[in-house]
Amino acid sequence: MEPLEGSFVGTTSSEEDDPFPSVKERRIPICIFFRNARLILKFDELGREIAQIALPAALALTADPIASLVDTAFIGRIGPAELAAVGVSIALFNQVSRIAIFPLVSVTTSFVAEEDTIRSVSSEAQESECLEACSIENAENMELIPQNESSDHLSELIQISSFKVSKFDQMPRRRHIPSASSALVIGSVLGLLQAIFLISAAKPLLNFMGVGSDSPMLTPAQQYLTLRSLGAPAVLLSLAMQGVFRGFKDTTTPLIATVAGDVTNIILDPLFIFVFHLGVSGAAIAHVISQYVISLILLWKLMQQIDLLPPSFKHLQFGRFLKNGFLLLMRVVAVxxxxxxxxxxxxxxxxxxxxxxxxxxxxxxATSLLADGLAVAGQAILASAFAKKDYNKARETTSRVLQLGLLLGLALAVLLGVGMHFGAxxxxxxxxxxxxISIGIPVCCLF
Known part of the structure; x- marks a missing residue:
């Protein structure tokens, strides 16, 4: 006896079309951590997609903190006062940057992934219509051709159809993604505003951070912060472009650009600090140069894939960015x-x-940002899944990313505790x- 349609046992409605979680998951949200937990390390289709996005993203995210660690190691050889001064400046620069960076990058990734998925589905539909139209046209032409001549004209019709399809395939492939253009404009403006703010208010901000006028940290901290602020436009612009690439599920290109910039920084650091005797100013100059290298590489690659200039100003989505980024902004400000x-x-x-x-x-x-690679993968896959109305994949992705994040967090805590004990x-x-530092190691491991 077949089950009734719509019954809970053997229902014919597909789980993929169900936008709502199960009753158990609604009542006990923590159950999502245990959903298909046995598959946490399985390298299936979802596992491969997460790995292909998360691994390059994690490496790209940790590349900049690693470069800052190299800066810290070089500056630490100058003296503790200079190391402390740079620490205050980097903390201040990073906190001001993050207020704009995380909402901008997160919103950009989601919007670009959604728009690119919709564009891809629409493009596939147009190609299918083109092929169908060619087939119908060929069939109509074959009916008009005499039977004894049909074989002679068949190859000619096939060549004409192939030419039409190839002409469709050879159409410009540069994508028009309005949210990408919006992100670049917003990133550039925010970068300029941040540079002006930090340069003009460097001394008051450092005083607010506890670096008084009589402190030995004030002069090197002010020098480092002022020079590093010149790279703020490049930092925000490059991160906006990274958000675009993540929306395309391409985390390899940002990784290559970031590694190229950080290698430049590592090479220039000892040259400017010790050879040219520029001290903390040399470290700041090296970092600024590396950020512009990253931005130029990303901009060059992005220009090959999308139309950076929108058809008109009304196509930019500033209102959408502000509306969706406000709550993220509040969370980032608190952190x-x-x-x-x-x-x-x-x-x-x-x-x-x-x-x-x-x-x-x-x-x-440097260690905690490894987990952000999973966040990037989850965000891109979820945005694409919701655009396709594939709710089952959205649930599976959420569970898998949360489980992998918990496992990775435990592993990093152990690695950090052992590594810092010997590597300080x-x-x-x-x-x-x-x-x-030995007192702070347990706190680092805990969080």
Whole structure:
């Protein structure tokens, strides 16, 4: 006996078409952590898609903190006061940047993934209509051809159809993605505003962070912050472009660009710091150059794929960005306020505590950003799945990403605890700084 249509047992309605989670998952949301948990490390189609996006994204995200770690290691050889000064400046620069970066990148990734999926589906439909039209035209022409001549004209018709299809395939492939153009404009404007703000208010901001006028950290901190702020437009523009590439599920291109820029930074650091004797200013100049290298590479690659200039100003989606990015902005402000407050309190304790805080913060960022690769993969796949109304894949992706994030977090906690215990001397040889770092290691592991 066949089950009744719409019954809960053997229902004919497909799970893929059900936009709602099960009753159990609605009542106990934590159940999503255990959904198909046995598949957490399975390298199936979903696992491969997550890995292809997450691994390059994680490497790209950690490349910049690793470059900052290299900066920290080089500057630590100058002295603890300079290391602490750079730590305050980097903390201040990063907190101001993150207020704009995370909402911009996250919203861009979702919008681009959605628009690209819709565009791809529409393009496939147009190609299918073209092929169908060619087939109908060939059939009508064959009916008009005498039977004895049909074989002679058949090859000619096939060639004509092939030419039409190939002509369709050879149409310009550069995509028109309005949200991508909007993100680039917003990123450029925010970058310029950030540079002007940080350069003009460098000293008051450092005083607010606890670096007083009589502090030995003030002069090097002001030099580093002012010079590094010149790279703010490149930083925000490059991150906006990375959001576009993530929306395309292409995290390899941002990885290549980021590695190229960071290698440039690592090469120029000792050259400017020790050969040209520029000290912390040399480290800032090297970092700024590396950011513009990253931006130029990404811009060159992006120009090959999309139309950067929209048909008109009305095609830009500033309102959509502001509406969807507001809640993300509030969350980022709350998080950055906590980190900025911690850096300010450390700076008030003196150069030794601030230097230790800088080392712990940069190591923590470098390791924790590995998990953000999973977030990038989940965001891109979810946006594409919802655009296709594939709700089952959205649920499976959510569960798998959460499970992998929990597993990765536990592994990183162990790695960080062991690594920092033995590797702290790579950043400084000051006994006082090393002692404070040893106190901060358990806190880094916990979070």
């Amino acid at each position: 950055t306020f906590c980190v900025t407050l911690a850096a300010s309190m450390a700076a008030r304790l003196g150069p030794t505590s601030m230097a230790a805080f800088q080392v712990c913060l940069q190591v923590w960022l 001397r790579l950043f400084t040889t000051d006994v006082g700084v090393l002692r404070v």
